[in-house]
Amino acid sequence: MAKSKKKKRIWLWVVLGIVAVLLLAVIGYVLYVMISYHRLPDDLALEIRQPTEGGEAGAEVSAGTDYEIMTYNIGFGAYTPDYSFFMDGGKSSVAKSRESVLETVSGAGGLAAGYDPDFMIYEEVDLDSTRSYHVNQYELLDGFFGSYYSDFAINYDSAFLMVPPWEPHGKSLAGIALYSKYPVTSGVRKSFPISTSFSKFLDLDRCYSISRIPVENGKELVIFAQHMSAYGNSDAIREAQISKLCGDMQAEYEKGNYVICGGDFNHDLKALGDVSEDRESWAYPFPREKLPEGFSFSIDLLGEEERASMPDSARNADMPYEVGVTYTVTLDGFIISDNIIMKEYENIHTGYQFSDHDPVRMVFSLK
Numbered sequence: 001m002a003k004s005k006k007k008k009r010i011w012l013w014v015v016l017g018i019v020a021v022l023l024l025a026v027i028g029y030v031l032y033v034m035i036s037y038h039r040l041p042d043d044l045a046l047e048i049r050q051p052t053e054g055g056e057a058g059a060e061v062s063a064g065t066d067y068e069i070m071t072y073n074i075g076f077g078a079y080t081p082d083y084s085f086f087m088d089g090g091k092s093s094v095a096k097s098r099e100s101v102l103e104t105v106s107g108a109g110g111l112a113a114g115y116d117p118d119f120m121i122y123e124e125v126d127l128d129s130t131r132s133y134h135v136n137q138y139e140l141l142d143g144f145f146g147s148y149y150s151d152f153a154i155n156y157d158s159a160f161l162m163v164p165p166w167e168p169h170g171k172s173l174a175g176i177a178l179y180s181k182y183p184v185t186s187g188v189r190k191s192f193p194i195s196t197s198f199s200k201f202l203d204l205d206r207c208y209s210i211s212r213i214p215v216e217n218g219k220e221l222v223i224f225a226q227h228m229s230a231y232g233n234s235d236a237i238r239e240a241q242i243s244k245l246c247g248d249m250q251a252e253y254e255k256g257n258y259v260i261c262g263g264d265f266n267h268d269l270k271a272l273g274d275v276s277e278d279r280e281s282w283a284y285p286f287p288r289e290k291l292p293e294g295f296s297f298s299i300d301l302l303g304e305e306e307r308a309s310m311p312d313s314a315r316n317a318d319m320p321y322e323v324g325v326t327y328t329v330t331l332d333g334f335i336i337s338d339n340i341i342m343k344e345y346e347n348i349h350t351g352y353q354f355s356d357h358d359p360v361r362m363v364f365s366l367k
Contacts, residue, residue: 039191039205046151046187046209054147061182062216063366066343069119071262071332073227073314073357074108076126076174077101077137081352082320086164089318093169098133105137107354109144115361120145120179121262123227125152130160130170138177148179151187153209155227176225176263178211185220187211190248193240194229208245208263215258215366222252224261224335242290250292253337258366259295261335264314264357269299269330270307283329291335298334298342298362311349314357321352332360339367 061067077095084090095101112120122141126132138152154175161169178187192206208226215221228241245261252259267286286297299307312328315321336342344363352358 039194040154040157040189040207042189042191044153044189046153046189046211048184048187049142049150049152051148052142052146059182060214060216061221061366066363066365067118068115068361068363069121069223069260069262069334070112070115070117070359070361071121071123071225071264071334072108072112072359073123073264073332073355074105074125074137075355075357076124076129076132076172077105077108077135078132079317079352079354079356080104083317083356084319085317085356086167086169088316093164093167094131095133098135101132101135101137102140104354105135105140108359109141111348111350111354112359113144117361118181119223119260120148120177121223121225122177122179123155123225123264124174125177126172126174127152127154129172129174130168131172138175141177141179145179148181149184150177150179151184151209151211152177153187153189153207153225155207156205158205176207176209176227178209178223178225180211180213180223182213185212185214190244192226192229193237193244206241208261210248210252220252220255220257221366222257222259224249224259224263226261226263226265228264228266230266238284239290242287246290246292246295249295249335249337253292253294253339257337258340259335259337260340260364262333262360262362264332266331269297269333270310270312283331294338295335296338298336298345299330301342302345311347311358313347313360315352317356323351332357334360334362336364341365341367 080100083092086093125137127136127138128134152175156172156174158172160171163169188210190208194206206227206229208224211223213221229237249259249261265286268283269286271285313330313332316327319326342362342364346361348359348361350358
């Protein structure tokens with residue numbers, strides 16, 4: 001009897017020991033995430049990379065000439081058409097393989113380079129991330145845009161996230177790349193307002209970049225490259241991000257500069273109406289009344305029929321892409337100031353071949 005009680009006590013201590021070790025591991029991990037948390041400083045100057053081959057050295061943009069700009073969220077190279085993402089309700093939290101990442105990023109690079117745009121914006125470009133097998137996607141894209149000037153704004157540099165536990169999303173270092181055929185004189189990274197609650201430790205940082213390109217008439221073409229928050233941020237955070245972005249755009253416009261803002265807005269850009277309509281939390285209509293005077297979304301300059309029939313630029317990743325079944329929405333596009341003329345506008349539909357987004361292109365000229 002005494003031996004039986006002794007055995008039970010031993011097993012109890014073993015179980016308690018295991019629980020204690022697990023508890024210490026959880027506490028240690030939480031402390032690691034909290035201690036390692038940081039945000040990059042606001043108004044961070046960006047390095048301007050010079051062309052590695054050719055380039056338009058000394059060239060300037062001029063009024064009355066047609067130029068082409070594109071934006072493309074490449075989804076850290078993970079989203080093949082059959083990929084689903086855990087934060088959308090799907091399965092995976094990392095790309096299928098390193099080879100798959102190389103293939104999708106190269107596909108996105110080749111697709112855009114085939115249009116030979118004057119300016120190119122890429123979002124969700126990983127530099128060194130667990131989720132994309134540490135492939136430096138900026139260097140990979142450079143191979144398609146060697147004759148361009150470029151800058152890179154780090155969007156987020158996260159701690160190692162142990163979610164989901166069976167396939168951790170891991171550590172992410174990623175951002176927004178801008179490529180320009182014409183010299184970029186300076187670039188700056190601006191921090192978007194984000195949540196200040198505990199959720200900030202698990203959410204991803206957000207930013208936009210401001211890049212300056214000289215125009216022959218003495219003004220500047222100022223390109224804002226941005227990626228707004230998604231995944232159910234509060235109305236207050238959403239409004240704060242829009243307010244800061246619009247304030248900076250307005251300041252440039254008041255200087256007499258030409259302003260283009262492109263990227264993933266994480267708002268439904270086709271929807272103009274009822275915000276109470278049942279929709280995904282990252283697909284609310286963008287509040288047009290918040291735009292400064294003299295600015296408009298390029299998509300709003302299309303005819304109603306053309307706008308409605310245009311393919312959507314993004315898909316939900318809760319399931320593999322299935323035509324007519326998967327939820328799609330237009331999140332990507334451009335805002336332009338009224339001293340810019342839009343000539344062409346297109347959502348390039350690839351069937352989401354290389355990402356959960358498709359590229360958007362615009363042809364424009366300066367007045």
